[in-house]
Amino acid sequence: MKKYRVISTQKQTALVLNTETDFQQACFFSRKHKPICGDYVEIQANKNEFKIVSIHQHNNLFSRANKKGNKQNIAANVDNQIIVVAVEPEPTRDLISRYLISAHSCGINPVILFNKNDIDNTFFEKQINLYNSLGYLTLSTNTKSQSNFEELRNILNNKTSIFVGMSGVGKSSISQVVLNNKIKTGEISKKTGKGSHVTSVTQLYKIPNSTGYLIDSPGVWEYGLWKMKSAEIAYGFIEFRQHIQDCKFSNCSHTHEPKCGIKQAVEDNKITSIRYDSYLRVVDSMKYWD
Ligand SMILES: Nc1nc2c(ncn2[C@@H]2O[C@H](COP(=O)(O)OP(=O)(O)OP(=O)(O)O)[C@@H](O)[C@H]2O)c(=O)[nH]1
Ligand SMILES: [Mg+2]
Ligand SMILES: [Zn+2]
Known part of the structure; x- marks a missing residue:
């Protein structure tokens, strides 16, 4: 039975969700059982402490490069990779390509979400046409009027979806709308035009009134692909x-x-x-x- 799912991890502990009761439990883990966000685990009580005793085999892993160019696993059992780009901060030139490469390599369904269309509704017209013509699912949204959130909710339903993209594009703001709750979001620096890295850990949430899960991840300036042929x-x-x-x-x-x-x-x-x-x-x- 896959009952316990990892919400987030720290050095020696993980926050684990009981998916039946929504109760959250902090659990220790050993080096042998190092879980990541999205893993399904078995836990055991030991006096007043809980411990992760095994990790279920994952379907797939969302990864990125570490500092040396090796694969670093970020989240497990992910169905959708929602690539969030925004009018501001503008995506770097090959960002979408890089995320699509990782989605195909990791076996995750990519969705490209063009956010902040309240600032400029035509900004991504060419790119939306390009990616649609290639067969990708695209969405144009903004969190102010919450346009097209019904379609987003449908995509998230019954699936585990990770939001990825640059810092400040609105990953947490979008998550907040979907979850009807308060996640920390931040301002974009007036000086640099960059996001200020508000979200610091990859974290899983159960979507209310749905059978889906959402994973909010910290923004990156340039998404690093590991060493690839x-x-x-x-x-x-x-x-x-x-x-x-x-x-x-x-x-x-x-x-x-x-x-x-x-x-x-x-x-x-x-x-x-x-x-x-x-x-x-x-x-x-x-x-x-x-
Ligand atoms: N105009 C406009 N601003 C938005 C929209 N969505 C988010 N923002 C703003 O963009 C800023 C950054 O939003 P966040 O949700 O914190 O961005 P993030 O992608 O989670 O950033 P990191 O956690 O640093 O990776 C906030 O000031 C939001 O209010 C939108 O659709 N339109
Ligand atoms: Mg965030
Ligand atoms: Zn050739």
Whole structure:
């Protein structure tokens, strides 16, 4: 029975949710049973202390790079990766590509949420068209009038969804609306235009009047992809897949090789150069880890 689910973790303890009673319990864990947010665990009482005694096998993991470029796992058993971008702070150039690469690599369904459309409703028009044409689910929202929150609620229902994105884009504000509760949210610095990293831990919430869970995560300035080979990066560009069979070399990186199906598709306007250029930049960014 999967009854206990990890809300958040600290160095030696985890806050665990009894999903049947909504009761929250602080539990110790040993190095052997180090849980992460979203894990299902078994716990045992020992006098007045509770301890995590086992962790259920996870379906998948949402990850990012640590400082050395290795995979760092952030949350477990995640169905939707809600990529939140906003009119302000504007996303860095390849941010959405990077999140899509990780979603496909981790086996999580990506949804792209364009927030703060109250500031400018046309700002993301081109990008929304681009990602829709690729088959991605997109949403345009703002937390002031709460436009399109019904659609968001439907996406979250019966699923576990993690909100990811830059600091200050509104992840916690959106979570607050969905949860009808107070999560700490913050102002964007007037000086830098950046968010001020208000949320400091990845935390799971049960959505009221729903069978879904929501995970709010701390914002990052640039989402770090762990060390990846070009094939893993290319897998994150879904429209590339049908052209890969046309590459002469089976290990083609689609960068410099002759007779490359991807480069040919770009030439034939079957793949946009916006996406191909983004692919090249992400591949190139991997040299940072060398
Ligand atoms: N105009 C406008 N402002 C918004 C909207 N959503 C959030 N904000 C504001 O954006 C600021 C940052 O919001 P947060 O929800 O704290 O952002 P976050 O993504 O959780 O940031 P971190 O926790 O630092 O990662 C706050 O001042 C919010 O009031 C929106 O739809 N429109
Ligand atoms: Mg936040
Ligand atoms: Zn190729």
